[in-house]
Amino acid sequence: MHFNRGKDTGMNRDRGNQKRSSAYFRRFLGSFFIVIALLTLSACSEQNSIFSTDSGSDVTLNTARVPWDYKIVEATVGDLIGSDMTILPDNDMLPNDGNYATGDKIWVLQFMDAELTTDENKKNDIHLSSWTTLKSYPDQTSAQKGLADLKVSITTDVKLVGVYKTEYKGKTRNFAVLELPTGNRVKQPIDDARYKALEKQKTASVVLEEVHDFADYDQAFAKFRGWAK
Numbered sequence: 001m002h003f004n005r006g007k008d009t010g011m012n013r014d015r016g017n018q019k020r021s022s023a024y025f026r027r028f029l030g031s032f033f034i035v036i037a038l039l040t041l042s043a044c045s046e047q048n049s050i051f052s053t054d055s056g057s058d059v060t061l062n063t064a065r066v067p068w069d070y071k072i073v074e075a076t077v078g079d080l081i082g083s084d085m086t087i088l089p090d091n092d093m094l095p096n097d098g099n100y101a102t103g104d105k106i107w108v109l110q111f112m113d114a115e116l117t118t119d120e121n122k123k124n125d126i127h128l129s130s131w132t133t134l135k136s137y138p139d140q141t142s143a144q145k146g147l148a149d150l151k152v153s154i155t156t157d158v159k160l161v162g163v164y165k166t167e168y169k170g171k172t173r174n175f176a177v178l179e180l181p182t183g184n185r186v187k188q189p190i191d192d193a194r195y196k197a198l199e200k201q202k203t204a205s206v207v208l209e210e211v212h213d214f215a216d217y218d219q220a221f222a223k224f225r226g227w228a229k
Helices: 002-048 140-150 192-198
Strands: 061-081 084-088 092-095 105-119 124-128 132-137 151-168 171-179 185-190 203-212 220-227
Touching: 061 140, 061 203, 061 220, 092 132, 105 140, 132 140, 140 151, 140 203, 151 192, 171 192, 171 203, 185 192
Parallel strands: none
Antiparallel strands: 061 084, 061 105, 084 092, 105 124, 105 132, 151 171, 151 203, 171 185, 203 220
16 A cells, blocks of 8 residues: 555646646746837837837037127117116116116117027928027117127128029019028029029129127128129
8 A cells, every 4th residue: 555655646747747747848938929019019109109210310500609690779778776777668788888868769679599400401491489688789770880780791602502492383483592601501592694694603693781790799600682783
């Protein structure tokens, strides 16, 4: 009887081992298929993800803040607050360097800058700021002199990228594409005579307006203002 119990115990142990091996195998298969499924879903999601970083869809953008424009306007001194004053009608605050009194008529210099984004094809996207009041002047003459120092007109030759024609409903239009010294490109409509004159040229003579930064005069932005000839 003792021998039989030992034999039965060995057989039961073998059956138990077989059952455990079978369970381990089933769990292994289950885990294997889960991993395969997750890998497949991951591959699909990477292909369809809106956050894909595929180099084929990358666009190189360069963004810079540049001085865009200035103007002078007549204004009235409002409240005096310590050594400062408000400027009517917008209640801008400026130092009262001219020792003005409430109600005095003055001239102020206002400034606008721009966020300029240029893509790899040198096409520009421009967002303009609101006007900011920078400085006061006692009269229009001194204000105009200050403005002339910041907006400078020059005549120079610039790179001519090319000229081209478009046609729509039987009407033809001509354009010239110029590259300015600051690296940005501008497109200007031209007539037939200028198209013929520029067709084989590499440069063009133009009038530019250099807009200088009030705080850093060496920083300037060039704007097309017309043809020199």
